[in-house]
């Protein structure tokens with residue numbers, strides 16, 4: 001039991017077109033890993049009595065309106081665990097217009113499962129999903145080639161799809177790809193090894209999820225501590241206490257380290273690191289802690305504590321890949337709010353270099369971005385952003401755009417280091 | 431790099447603390463909604479982690495159904511005394527007297543009355559953000575709930591009008607009279623909560639642990655015998671060894687037979703459980719979409 005306290009948390013998202021078997025896969029993972037309760041199984045049985053089948057997919061559908069429409073249209077989060085790991089699944093629908101949901105689900109994922117229907121092979125949607133996964137910096141992809149039961153569990157079918165996918169992914173920046181032939185419906189290679197595909201020697205889906213190495217997905221290289229809140233008790237016991245509270249975005253900080261606070265460039269040393277009254281020698285992502293400094297320097301929310309040996313970019317003119325998430329299209333030159341780390345400031349999208357046709361992965365000229373479109377933009381901000389290229393630091397490279405007129409989140413972006421981009425002469429889109 | 435390990439409990443704790451601090455920084459008048467249940471006790475514990483040695487930059491509010499377990503009220507009072515934070519009580523009893531909430535004839539449960547009472551208290555105190563202990567694994571309809579869940583000026587929740595949430599960047603913008611419900615432990619499961627309670631040695635009201643209690647069976651559930659629940663014909667009170675898995679309103683909290691004396695016993699029980707947590711709640715049984723309906727009315 002004691003081991004259960006120390007299991008790692010893996011967040012993954014699932015992408016596939018409608019009917020590729022996402023819900024069945026998740027249902028199967030829950031069912032075969034014995035995560036279902038009697039009342040849930042009973043509900044499944046009740047539903048099947050009312051004329052439906054005993055459908056694992058029913059476990060995971062959500063809101064009433066969506067049930068009535070027969071499709072899921074939002075990101076739903078599911079939870080399960082095995083003795084080895086805890087899992088958070090961002091279940092994102094595969095409908096063409098739901099790029100927005102997929103981007104949302106992918107933003108916090110370590111891993112994406114991309115479903116392919118063995119009968120259809122690699123299709124336009126597969127390309128779309130893979131592009132989004134790589135754009136959002138997901139390091140591990142499991143390509144689940146599903147419905148193998150409908151293709152006689154054929155090794156040849158599997159190999160053909162693998163080679164098609166390899167062609168596709170050679171244009172994308174994905175570090176780690178694993179191919180798994182599967183039948184979510186029959187249970188082959190989901191939790192239990194398939195008896196029908198003895199030719200396959202790789203892991204089952206669950207085994208892969210349990211064993212893929214994710215510790216180094218976090219950035220330990222670039223120390224970044226965005227300050228959220230300043231703790232100043234002002235009472236007698238803690239008269240001089242001034243703690244900078246926040247979550248370590250990346251890198252590590254140790255007691256005694258030299259630091260620089262941005263944007264003031266004031267220097268100091270770390271005196272103490274606390275989580276409530278527990279003292280830490282070193283802190284690293286994703287700790288939420290409180291840092292105390294040797295000197296009284298002025299630091300407030302939106303500032304960032306970093307180390308002098310490794311400074312982030314500090315810019316008011318930035319470039320980014322932007323995914324538009326609202327029905328009302330992007331308006332150039334309009335004033336929006338950008339929220340990045342713990343800072344919110346006004347911004348203006350000055351220009352749109354191109355938009356990405358996510359079916360062909362080609363760049364196209366465009367005047368605006370509409371809902372679910374992705375493009376490369378130049379942004380001017382009212383205050384400087386303290387950031388890293390998203391490709392090297394997800395936590396300090398991502399931002400959202402809020403429309404101050406409606407207060408809605410209208411876009412999500414991934415910052416780019418411009419010089420880096422200019423050197424990029426290959427046909428990589430990422 | 432192996433030394434920079436992080437357990438799932440560390441990760442969930444860090445996420446929740448981050449959310450508390452974001453809300454404190456970006457809203458004018460937050461409040462912790464406190465039910466006396468383990469999830470809201472956990473919220474208070476996490477808020478201590480987020481803000482000590484400073485004070486909470488917000489009060490704690492209890493929506494008191496009037497149908498409380500006395501043990502829970504005791505516990506609540508001791509807790510706020512010990513940590514020295516401010517308690518606000520919104521009473522359903524008072525809301526009924528003032529006509530803010532109306533009980534339908536024949537209905538005993540006050541769950542439906544919590545929504546208007548809460549919405550009224552939010553308005554009266556001008557709270558713009560309320561921390562709640564909701565978790566996504568509790569119920570199917572919650573799986574899509576945001577961490578920042580937007581409510582319109584009537585306290586209503588519109589599933590079509592929720593904002594996408596990316597990375598750890600939350601959109602805290604509100605129009606006047608709107609409100610945000612905040613769920614810092616969205617990503618925790620019941621098992622995570624118990625494991626964390628154990629790890630952190632968090633104190634809970636005694637009714638979570640086994641005790642002898644007079645109970646009776648109704649609709650397949652064990653309900654506590656109490657003045658609020660008149661027996662129907664054929665129902666028989668017996669003393670059994672029980673504990674509660676949720677402790678909201680006395681009349682809808684189903685007991686489970688259990689001899690779990692310690693958190694470890696409960697963890698073992700949860701691990702072996704065959705009924706989901708809310709399976710034991712009378713108010714959720716009726717329809718699969720019951721929860722969703724109540725959310726639209728402002729309950730959570």
Ligand SMILES: Nc1nc2c(ncn2[C@@H]2O[C@H](COP(=O)(O)OP(=O)(O)O)[C@@H](O)[C@H]2O)c(=O)[nH]1
Pocket residue numbers: 016017018019020021022023024025057146147148149150182183184185186
């Ligand atoms: N034959 C077969 N059918 C499957 C498999 N996986 C899913 N299905 C069926 O495909 C249909 C769509 O599956 P569902 O999980 O709802 O797809 P989703 O839209 O991606 O969530 C359902 O009728 C499933 O029973 C599989 O591995 N083999």
